[in-house]
Amino acid sequence: MDQGAFGMAETEMEYRVELFNRLAQTCFNKCVDKRYKESELNMGENSCIDRCVSKYWQVNSMIGQMLSAGGRPPM
């Protein structure tokens, strides 16, 4: 039914937005100096952000796979 597909797409969209916001928050905490000496991101922060996003993405995938496999998580 069309409504079902639309509902699923909406939920998927919400999930994406939530993922994005958590990802942004987490990597900001990990990578950005809170003293805010300037408004620009420096080179170190840029590299950190790129790597952080990559790792967070991998962790997210891993956990998604573990949970969808349905079994108990590996000890």
Next chain:
Amino acid sequence: MDKNMLAGLEGLPEEDKARMSSMIDHLQLRDRCFNDCVDNFTRKALQKQEETCVMRCAEKFLKHSMRVGLRFAELNSQAATQD
């Protein structure tokens, strides 16, 4: 929120900038910059250094979010093509 803060990321099509702007959690941005920058409650008015700090914090967080958005889009499209 000043839209000019988003102008820092040239090379993005306008519609992508707008989409990212709407995805960014503005409440989180506000709370973060308030918590990181404002500690002094002896006066009602924001002090100059607090204002500067908040401006920098907001700009920085927006630029950071844009960068995250770019990487996110890249990873998303990689994941899509793998299926």
